[in-house]
Amino acid sequence: MPSLASIVLCPLVALGLLAAPPIKGHQGFPDGTLEAVYVTPDPGAWLPEDLGMPPHPDRFNVAFQHTGIRDTRGVDVKPMMAITAWKLPAPNGISLEDFSAYLLRQVPMKNPKREIRDGRLYVTGTAEYGGYTHILRRAFVVKGRIGLDLLCDSTDTVFDKVREDFEKWVSTVALEPRIVPVDVQLPEPPKEKGNRVVTAYTHTLEKQKPGGKLEGDVVAMYVKDGMAIYWNRSKPYFKIMVEGRTFEGFSGSPHMAFTADGAFLQLVCADADEFCPDHASQNPERVLLAHRDWEFRYLEETTGVPFQLRSWAGTLADGTPILYWDVTPEKTPAKDLPRHVFCTRYKDGVVIGLNSVEEKATTLARAMDLVYAGTATIQFSGQAFDLGKIQEQERKHAGAPAQGKSD
Structure with a gap:
């Protein structure tokens, strides 16, 4: 019998939805514009999972696999949690409903139940594959030009034991701009003529004249x-x-x-x-x-x-x-x-x-x-x-x- 990890991942791997884990809770697009920031799940229970997926300019992925939970049938179950971030069509973007509908068509669920909470659309349903019933719980978020798909994939025999971990993890996920440090020698700003103090002004932007009700610098x-x-x-x-x-x-x-x-x-x-x-x-x-x-x-x-x-x-x-x-x-x-x-x-x-x-x-x-x-x-x-x-x-x-x- 194949391992449960391979059973859980089969349809998701085919879609390229999971990839190498980030370092210190950060993962971003290859062009360095945005990154997902989150609190890494308990390392005693969840381990980063590297599926060797190639980098994609419009998508990045983070995956964790549980160390294992033995269910009542004696099967060692290893649920998965993952983040997939997508660059949405621009400039018109895509609605939360359309974004979730597009992804849900790729891995159909039976009896999906929907709820919106804290700006996230949660969808929970079941799927049959590998001889097991799986519960898929997904949270969809649209932030700026980015769509987030947060997934928990587990058999129905142990889902209740990992749901709380997933909910806590989802609550920590956010998108932030990534400013990549660059080691570069920048030119020295000019000295202010008035007091010869090196000021914050540079040749980049000149001191602006106040306009309208605006005052100051x-x-x-x-x-x-x-x-x-x-x-x-x-x-x-x-x-x-x-x-x-x-x-x-x-x-x-x-x-x-x-x-x-x-x-x-x-x-x-x-x-x-x-x-x-x-x-x-x-x-x-x-x-x-x-x-x-x-x-x-x-x-x-x-x-x-x-x-x-x-x-x-x-x-x-x-x-x-x-x-x-x-x-x-x-x-x-x-x-x-x-x-x-x-x-x-x-x-x-x-x-x-x-x-x-x-x-x-x-x-x-x-x-x-x-x-x-x-x-x-x-x-x-x-x-x-x-x-x-x-x-x-x-x-x-x-x-x-x-x-x-x-x-």
């Missing part, structure tokens, strides 16, 4: 993992991380526009009073749609060119609503307008996020990954950032000598 600072932008103009104060090795700014630009490794990015920070006067009584999703429509109208009016608008709502790993959307010119004028891609979120009366464009050197997929990865890193602060202190900390972290004021 927006600054950029090289850090080990790329570039950190600090918004100190107005509340909400926030920090956003941008991955990359090289950054270049656009001199004289009225907006926070720059390039990261050659890809155009622009910081979006729009006061909701401008486009949604009743934003205080609206939910975040409604405010994000109002901002989308406002920007869309402005783009058509200023260019004189009709655009096609597509959008897709999603959430960050912590459940924060976001809105993906892009605009494509219906006809190309002499100056060649590109497709614009946005990813935005809402906080305390302000819509914040990033905008990129599809260009010859920047594919649509890369532009979407950049705006999502950056928006997902936003951290808010109740008070303006102490940039001098932050700079000193970064210098110490990088091992560079700190510089003080001079007369």
Whole structure:
């Protein structure tokens, strides 16, 4: 008789749904944009299972196999738990219902029971194969452009002994942007003329002039993992991380526009009073749609060119609503307008996020990954950032000598 492990895995292996385990509870897409973060199951009961599946650019997998539970029939049962993350069709995305329906068609269940809890769709059913009745419990999640399929596969004889482990594990799973550390020597930022203190300003982004009700400064600072932008103009104060090795700014630009490794990015920070006067009584999703429509109208009016608008709502790993959307010119004028891609979120009366464009050197997929990865890193602060202190900390972290004021 074949081992139960092979019986459990047969239909799943055929679909490529399981793969090598991560290290320290992290596993991500080959392009390094996002990773699944979770608490590793009890190593005394669950061991990482490497099925030798080849890497796939639009999918990654994590699998664990139980060390074994002897059932009442004397069979040593080894249930499986797994995460499969899929990149969903972009930019329109896919709904939670459609995502789950697509995967459930691949491994049909008998008598499926459905429930939605904590933003996850749970489906539990049975399947007959290898001479055994298996209980399959799956949890489906859609986060941003990613779909998660979390699976527990066990015979009906021991399912009750592993269900709690699966529920606890599922509750720890989240998607987070992955900032890959890069060992690279970054240029020294210039010295401020006023006090000769090395400031957080670099040649990447120039000091911006306040506009409208916004006051204060927006600054950029090289850090080990790329570039950190600090918004100190107005509340909400926030920090956003941008991955990359090289950054270049656009001199004289009225907006926070720059390039990261050659890809155009622009910081979006729009006061909701401008486009949604009743934003205080609206939910975040409604405010994000109002901002989308406002920007869309402005783009058509200023260019004189009709655009096609597509959008897709999603959430960050912590459940924060976001809105993906892009605009494509219906006809190309002499100056060649590109497709614009946005990813935005809402906080305390302000819509914040990033905008990129599809260009010859920047594919649509890369532009979407950049705006999502950056928006997902936003951290808010109740008070303006102490940039001098932050700079000193970064210098110490990088091992560079700190510089003080001079007369």
